[in-house]
Amino acid sequence: MNIIVTGGAGFIGSNFVHYVYRERPDWHITVLDALTYAGNRANLEGLDPARFTFVEGNITDAALVDRLVAENDAVVHYAAESHNDNSLQNPRPFLDTNIIGTYTILEAVRKHGKRLHHISTDEVYGDLELDDPNRFTENTAYNPSSPYSATKAGSDLLVRAWVRSFGVMATISNCSNNYGPYQHVEKFIPRQVTEILEGRRPKLYGTGEQVRDWIHTEDHSSAVLTILEKGVSGETYLIGADGEKDNKSVIELILKLTGQDPTAYDHVNDRPGHDMRYAIDSTKLRTELGWRPHYTDFEAGLKVTLDWYKDNQAWWKPQKEATETKYKVQGQ
Ligand code: NAD
Ligand code: DAU
Secondary structure (H helix, E strand, O other), rough: OOEEEEEEEEHHHHHHHHHHHHOOOOEEEEEEEEOOOOHHHHHOOOOOOEEEEEEEOOOOOOOHHHHHHHOOEEEEEEOOOOOOHHHHHHOOOHHHHHHHHHHHHHHHHHHHOOEEEEEEEEEHHHOOOHHHHHOOOOOOOOOOOHHHHHHHHHHHHHHHHHHHOOOOOOEEEEOOOEEEEOOOOHHHHHHHHHHHOOOOOEEOOOOOOEEEEEHHHHHHHHHHHHHHHHHHOOOOEEEEEEEEEEEHHHHHHHHOOOOOOOOOOEEEEEOOOOOOOOOEEOHHHHHHOOOOOOOHHHHHHHHHHHHHHHHHHHHHHHHHHHHHHHHHHHHH
């Protein structure tokens, strides 16, 4: 197999590249990544050029995408503008990358008859009440809240339309919140641990009662590889590891695991339109494709992740100041 991984220099994409590189030694991986503020070439260091090619380029560049798709067997499409808070400040790049970028990839896989796996998010379903006994399933209606999640929902619908109208061979997965190494310091867990490492207090939006369904990024990778190899074209699979936690508890746990007073955090401005709760029912993926998560102990996985940020300060320091300057303007 020769695969293209778009967005492979970002958080989840780079973790997927390392996972596939290890698990499928006879595959060749081409990463297509524009190296935006969120992409980092250092995430892909140490890979053998015989098995790995890096192409710096934009997924909206139709000629480039067409050439790469023609040369490969499948595309695993991670590239996106991924941060909700940024989409509230400036939605335009989200439309360009998440909508037009996905359209560009769809047109290339259609032309060349190649397989696509589209990476999406549980946020396309909107949010659940805290006491709702239900979780998201593949049949939950789309109801996105933010410009980010609306563009991801739009990209999913484009994929479904290209499958139905043009017979494109594509699968979609919608995953919950990932944690693990190489996640940008703008995101919740890396932001808090790096604030502590900088001698400052973590920052909780609003009341912190919001719930996210955490999954280790390596479990996301194993699920995507399973779907790529065994998934049925036209189908959607939800990926989750039963990891529901409210934000306040996660901040308290981060403080505890880093040897701090668990109450030593600040409440900052809430996110406008803040989704209350995400929760995934991944029964379909587990029963139809036999996938199981490996990291079922959140505290243990979180500890290893916090240690990674402690041991890799040179990786995140260059991004830290600009990120905090941006948050300060927003009162966050
Ligand atoms: P990220 O922001 O860390 O990485 C995105 C990558 O895409 C970066 O390397 C960036 O340079 C690249 N990119 C952005 N625009 C591009 C363009 N126009 N052309 C080429 N490359 C471009 O994001 P992430 O958190 O790793 O998320 C990856 C994917 O997974 C996204 O599609 C996101 O919607 C989805 N997802 C994320 C989560 C999560 O918890 N982070 C959960 C579910 C789904
Ligand atoms: O559910 C999947 C989604 O998870 C992905 O589609 C997105 O790409 C990814 O960014 C993530 O979205 P969230 O908005 O849930 O993640 P974020 O890390 O931004 O925030 C997690 C929660 O923590 C959210 O309720 C907001 C809150 N938060 C965030 C930050 C940055 C804080 O309380 N304080 C903070 O400083």
